[in-house]
Amino acid sequence: MAKYRFEEEEHELFRKSLRKFLEKEAVPNYEQWEKERLIPKSFWKKLGDMGFLCPQVEEKYGGLDADFRYAVIIGEEMERVGASLTGVGLHNDIVAPYIESYGTDEQKARWLPGCVTGDHIMAVAMTEPGAGSDLAGIQTTAIRDGDDYIVNGQKTFITNGINADLVLTVVKTDPQAEPRHKGISLLMIEEGMPGFSRGRKLDKVGLHGQDTAELYFEDCRVPALNLIGDEGKGFTYLMEKLQQERLVVALAAQVASEDMLEMTLDYVKERKAFGKPIGSFQNTQFKLAEVATKVELGHAFIESLVEDHMAGKDIVSKVSMAKYWLTDTAKKIAGECMQLHGGYGYMEEYKIARRYRDIPVAAIYAGSNEVMKMIVAKRMGL
Structure with missing residues (x-):
C-alpha cells in the first residue's frame, strides 16, 4: 500500500501499533464474526483501551486531540482487515463529529468519554x-x-x-x-x-x-x-458533515482496490495453467496493468482530498466525484480480480470472494452514486 505524503513519524508509529493490534485481535476472529453476523462489544472495548476510538476528541473528554490523518490511518487499517469493520469509522468519523461540533458542553461531557472508551457505541x-x-x-x-x-x-x-x-x-x-x-x-x-x-x-x-x-x-x-x-437546523448540520462521511467511504473503496490488486498479483504469480504462471499471459498482464493504473490514480486523488479537507476547504464536488468514481472502480476491479482467480475466486475461503460481495453497497450508502453525480452537475451550474 502506497504511503501518503502527509504521514510523519508519529503517524507511522500509530499505524504500526494499530496494525499489530488488529493482527492479534481482529484477523484471527474475523471469519467467526462474519458467521455470527456481529462484531462483539468486547472488541470495541479493546479498541477504546488502545486509543483507537474517536482519537480526534479533545483531551478533556478522554481523546487524543488528534488530527484527521489518524482517522485516515484507522480507516485504512480497518478496511485492510475487512469491510465489516466499517462501523468503527462510522462511530469515530461520522457520528462523533455531530456531538463535537453541535453538542452542548453538558452533552459532550455526558457522551464523548464513553465513545472514546468503547462503553458507548454510536449509530x-x-x-x-x-x-x-x-x-x-x-x-x-x-x-x-x-x-x-x-x-x-x-x-x-x-x-x-x-x-x-x-x-x-x-x-x-x-x-x-x-x-x-x-x-x-x-x-x-x-x-x-x-x-x-x-x-x-x-x-x-x-x-x-x-x-x-x-x-x-x-x-x-x-x-x-x-x-x-x-x-x-438538522438538515444544515447533515449537509455540513456529509463531506467527511463521503470522503471516508471513498477512502475505504480505495483501500479495497489496493488490497484486491495485491492479492491478485500474488495469486497470478503462483497459479499455473498450460504449464506456466497465469501472470505470464498477456491478457492477465493487460488486465492488471489497467487495475494498477486505476489504483494509482485513486491514491493520488484521495491524498489531495484528505489534504484539502484538513485545510478546511469546500471540496463537496470533488468528494462527490471521488465517492462515486472510487466505489464504481472498486466494483469493476472486484469483478476483474475474481475472474483472474478462476473458480477459486468464487470460494469463500479466498478473500477476493468476500471483497466481491462487500464492495457493491459502497456505491449505495452515504448517498447513492446517482446522487453524487447530481451534486457534481448542480455545482457545475447545470
Whole structure:
C-alpha cells in the first residue's frame, strides 16, 4: 500500500501499533464474526483501551486531540482487515463529529468519554423504508411535549444498529414545514428509552460481520436535553458533515482496490495453467496493468482530498466525484480480480470472494452514486 505524503513519524508509529493490534485481535476472529453476523462489544472495548476510538476528541473528554490523518490511518487499517469493520469509522468519523461540533458542553461531557472508551457505541439513523437519498422526505416525527419529545417512526439499514446504545436520529420536529428540510432536527436517542426497540438484524449480501438493523420508535419519550444543536437546523448540520462521511467511504473503496490488486498479483504469480504462471499471459498482464493504473490514480486523488479537507476547504464536488468514481472502480476491479482467480475466486475461503460481495453497497450508502453525480452537475451550474 502506497504511503501518503502527509504521514510523519508519529503517524507511522500509530499505524504500526494499530496494525499489530488488529493482527492479534481482529484477523484471527474475523471469519467467526462474519458467521455470527456481529462484531462483539468486547472488541470495541479493546479498541477504546488502545486509543483507537474517536482519537480526534479533545483531551478533556478522554481523546487524543488528534488530527484527521489518524482517522485516515484507522480507516485504512480497518478496511485492510475487512469491510465489516466499517462501523468503527462510522462511530469515530461520522457520528462523533455531530456531538463535537453541535453538542452542548453538558452533552459532550455526558457522551464523548464513553465513545472514546468503547462503553458507548454510536449509530446514525437517517434512512427509512420510504426515504433514503431524499432525506427531506423522512416521516419519523418528534413532537414537543413539555420537557420531552415524543418520537414515532421507523428507521432501516442502520449500521451498528444492534450494538449501538447512542443513536443520532434524524427526525421531523415540524412535519408541516415548507420547504420540507426546514422541519428536520437531530435527536440523540439512548438505549433503554421507553418506546425505542430494535427490529431484526438484517441479512445482507455482504458486510456479514457488520450489524445492520431496523429501529422502531413508538411514542418514544426523549428528553429535550438530547436535541443536538438547534431545532430545525438538522438538515444544515447533515449537509455540513456529509463531506467527511463521503470522503471516508471513498477512502475505504480505495483501500479495497489496493488490497484486491495485491492479492491478485500474488495469486497470478503462483497459479499455473498450460504449464506456466497465469501472470505470464498477456491478457492477465493487460488486465492488471489497467487495475494498477486505476489504483494509482485513486491514491493520488484521495491524498489531495484528505489534504484539502484538513485545510478546511469546500471540496463537496470533488468528494462527490471521488465517492462515486472510487466505489464504481472498486466494483469493476472486484469483478476483474475474481475472474483472474478462476473458480477459486468464487470460494469463500479466498478473500477476493468476500471483497466481491462487500464492495457493491459502497456505491449505495452515504448517498447513492446517482446522487453524487447530481451534486457534481448542480455545482457545475447545470
